[in-house]
Amino acid sequence: MTGWYDPAQLAQTGIRVAISTVFGQFADKREALAAANAIAPQPFDESFDYKGKGADGFWLDFVADTGDGWNSTYAIARLLSAKSLTFDGVELPRGQVLMMGGDQVYPTASRAEYEDRLLAPFEAAQQAEAKANGWPEEKARPDLYAIPGNHDWYDGLNAFFGLFCRRRIAIPGTIGQARPGRAIAGWETHQTRSYFALQLPGGWWLWGIDSQLEGYIDQPQIEYFRHAARYWMPKGSKLILCVGTPSWQYVDEADPDPGFASFSYLERLAGAERDDKGDPMGHQLRLVLTGDSHHYVRFVEGDRHYVTCGGGGAFLHPTQQVTDKNFTSEFPPPGVQHRRNNPRSQRSFEVAQSADGTPAVYPAAATSRLLTFWNLLFAVKNWKFPLLLTPAYALFISILDFNARLDQKVGLGDALLRGGSLWRAVELYWQFVIASPLAPLLLGVTLVGYHFFADVKSGLGRFAAGAVHAAASAAAVTVTTCALARATSSIWPEKVTTLISFAQQIGLIAGIGFASAVVSATVFGIYLLVMLLLFGRHANEAFSSIGHRGYKGFLRMRIDADGALTLYPIGLTNVPRDRGETPRNPPLSPHLIEAPIRIAAAAPAVSPAPAPPPVDSA
Numbered sequence: 001m002t003g004w005y006d007p008a009q010l011a012q013t014g015i016r017v018a019i020s021t022v023f024g025q026f027a028d029k030r031e032a033l034a035a036a037n038a039i040a041p042q043p044f045d046e047s048f049d050y051k052g053k054g055a056d057g058f059w060l061d062f063v064a065d066t067g068d069g070w071n072s073t074y075a076i077a078r079l080l081s082a083k084s085l086t087f088d089g090v091e092l093p094r095g096q097v098l099m100m101g102g103d104q105v106y107p108t109a110s111r112a113e114y115e116d117r118l119l120a121p122f123e124a125a126q127q128a129e130a131k132a133n134g135w136p137e138e139k140a141r142p143d144l145y146a147i148p149g150n151h152d153w154y155d156g157l158n159a160f161f162g163l164f165c166r167r168r169i170a171i172p173g174t175i176g177q178a179r180p181g182r183a184i185a186g187w188e189t190h191q192t193r194s195y196f197a198l199q200l201p202g203g204w205w206l207w208g209i210d211s212q213l214e215g216y217i218d219q220p221q222i223e224y225f226r227h228a229a230r231y232w233m234p235k236g237s238k239l240i241l242c243v244g245t246p247s248w249q250y251v252d253e254a255d256p257d258p259g260f261a262s263f264s265y266l267e268r269l270a271g272a273e274r275d276d277k278g279d280p281m282g283h284q285l286r287l288v289l290t291g292d293s294h295h296y297v298r299f300v301e302g303d304r305h306y307v308t309c310g311g312g313g314a315f316l317h318p319t320q321q322v323t324d325k326n327f328t329s330e331f332p333p334p335g336v337q338h339r340r341n342n343p344r345s346q347r348s349f350e351v352a353q354s355a356d357g358t359p360a361v362y363p364a365a366a367t368s369r370l371l372t373f374w375n376l377l378f379a380v381k382n383w384k385f386p387l388l389l390t391p392a393y394a395l396f397i398s399i400l401d402f403n404a405r406l407d408q409k410v411g412l413g414d415a416l417l418r419g420g421s422l423w424r425a426v427e428l429y430w431q432f433v434i435a436s437p438l439a440p441l442l443l444g445v446t447l448v449g450y451h452f453f454a455d456v457k458s459g460l461g462r463f464a465a466g467a468v469h470a471a472a473s474a475a476a477v478t479v480t481t482c483a484l485a486r487a488t489s490s491i492w493p494e495k496v497t498t499l500i501s502f503a504q505q506i507g508l509i510a511g512i513g514f515a516s517a518v519v520s521a522t523v524f525g526i527y528l529l530v531m532l533l534l535f536g537r538h539a540n541e542a543f544s545s546i547g548h549r550g551y552k553g554f555l556r557m558r559i560d561a562d563g564a565l566t567l568y569p570i571g572l573t574n575v576p577r578d579r580g581e582t583p584r585n586p587p588l589s590p591h592l593i594e595a596p597i598r599i600a601a602a603a604p605a606v607s608p609a610p611a612p613p614p615v616d617s618a
Helices: 007-023 030-036 070-081 111-133 158-164 219-232 257-267 365-381 384-408 412-418 422-433 438-453 459-487 499-535 539-544
Strands: 058-063 084-087 090-093 097-100 143-146 187-189 196-199 204-208 238-242 284-290 296-301 304-309 325-329 345-351 552-559 565-572 597-599
Touching: 007 384, 058 070, 070 111, 070 552, 070 565, 111 158, 143 158, 196 219, 204 219, 257 325, 284 565, 296 565, 304 552, 304 565, 365 384, 365 499, 365 539, 384 412, 384 422, 384 438, 384 459, 384 499, 412 422, 412 459, 422 438, 422 459, 438 459, 459 499, 499 539
Parallel strands: 058 097, 097 143, 143 187, 204 238, 238 284, 284 304
Antiparallel strands: 058 552, 084 090, 196 204, 296 304, 296 345, 325 345, 552 565, 565 597
16 A cells, blocks of 8 residues: 655655646646537437347446555456456446546656556456456457546646547548547556546436646536537436545535535536426436545435545545535535525535435444554554654754753753753753753744644634644653653763764664654554544544555446436455465455445436527537
């Protein structure tokens, strides 16, 4: 799994995020692709039409947040590659379409990362399943579609386009020939953009949305889906929306509009469309799928299901902080008329109840709380992080030693030992801290860092969290430094006059600096533990530090002949180790996360979709 607290990884990720955030919208390639694949001159792409397939049932798989650790990604790829999975005597065939819901690779996108973290485990899994079951490589592969997540965007979608958007449609009157998609393991790509609309059997449609880094939906994409809703989709179609982030789960109930406005506009887009006569098209949003959070959670609002299923291979996210969301929004729910005299509308997203009465979350909240305690071993599990802090603490101790020699005429160790008790040594320690402006300046910079790191919305709350974290770390480091300096005072040189005495002092300072860094990292882990358990904050930071590869999963869906859609959430609690170039293929034990969820068919379409308007040849 990615070491998110490794110094090199922190630096690389920080640089990539900064560059993509600053220049992402200036280098947005979606509009260029939209211009190269104009909507009006071409009808609905037949490659996206699945309405006549699956007379005995159409199967569709959804997976998100893949491409982190080999073991977890490979295990899920094996399950996706298997011809079928059986639960309680019911056989679930592999999907005729695989939908990847974003963040196909971690930590940042590049051709090399896609090759190592996505293609390699998926292709190895496909070959292993074929060999184990004795079936040859298929000539007609299932189809694969993908939308980008924020990690896919960190290189401006360069690698994503080359991997998933290779196919090109030949348009009369333009330069360029048709080009097929790319074969990826046991699947084949068909999309030409980072977003698309698929026609499924039973009156269902699936929209894959590209929301860039900050939920930004470009205008050509809006026009694309409005065109699809008006001219391609028959009236009364049922819609599955696939988005990059669970905005309903992340929303700030006190101030929902900034983080929810784009999604709320998008989820109403199809239902708000009208035909050429001004009559409503009557499309119904029934299901929203997403990843980004690496766990399984199912919300409901009315007859709509909102499913977060990000268990494709990335580190686990907790579930104990997931709660119902109730707030007022600028936009009403889908299918509700906007009220001009009362523009605010109530939105209520409730965590669904499984058939057995338990919350529809995976892993269970109690299990998630127990896993949080791994943060007590933060310094061990993220052993490179103390190495990052060691130079800073060594510099700080050097400043204290210099101040001690000016004030006490002896090194720091002897100065702290002369004070008598450990408590008196702590008092002297802070006298040496304020003896010169440099040490307080470093403390001030650190305090600012703790303040901005705190995952608290209110200014006062953030200051309090940062101050408590800083005070706890300072207290622990102070006691550690004083105790070790006093213990080593007998070998602490009074004067640095020789190379040996200099090396001796440097070694002592580095050793105490490393010990202080380990203590500080441990306090950091305890801070994450307390904030998540008591306040539900720092879910991402607390579990990225753990890097748990278990509790993975994906969705398998079936559209029946009568148009009903059934969801089968498939979980894998334990991911076995499978290292080495030749996979050993240890047995997997998948299970249903909850009982199948059936979404009943809506009323059939009342009339065919109107023909698109004529195209001006000019």
